[in-house]
Amino acid sequence: MKKHAMENEWERLIFESTKNKPHIQGVYPDAIVENRELLLLAQCEFGKIEVGIDTKFHTKIYKLIMKHYFQQKKCLEI
Numbered sequence: 001m002k003k004h005a006m007e008n009e010w011e012r013l014i015f016e017s018t019k020n021k022p023h024i025q026g027v028y029p030d031a032i033v034e035n036r037e038l039l040l041l042a043q044c045e046f047g048k049i050e051v052g053i054d055t056k057f058h059t060k061i062y063k064l065i066m067k068h069y070f071q072q073k074k075c076l077e078i
Contacts, residue, residue, distance in 0.1 A: 039069060
């Protein structure tokens with residue numbers, strides 16, 4: 001990934017994890033918690049890409065995690 005693309009991905013990860021929260025008062029249901037955990041996993045994978053640890057492999061894993069996250073988010077309607 002190029003530097004500009006990596007900056008965009010970090011912005012998207014930060015937005016999804018901090019600003020785009022579900023509008024639910026109280027404890028989140030398990031499905032939402034599991035989906036939010038995907039964001040944490042994606043951040044870990046993206047950190048490995050940024051550092052340069054087996055970038056091809058971790059890029060593939062990162063993209064799969066984010067694809068699954070957005071599919072689940074759409075299904076959960078959050």
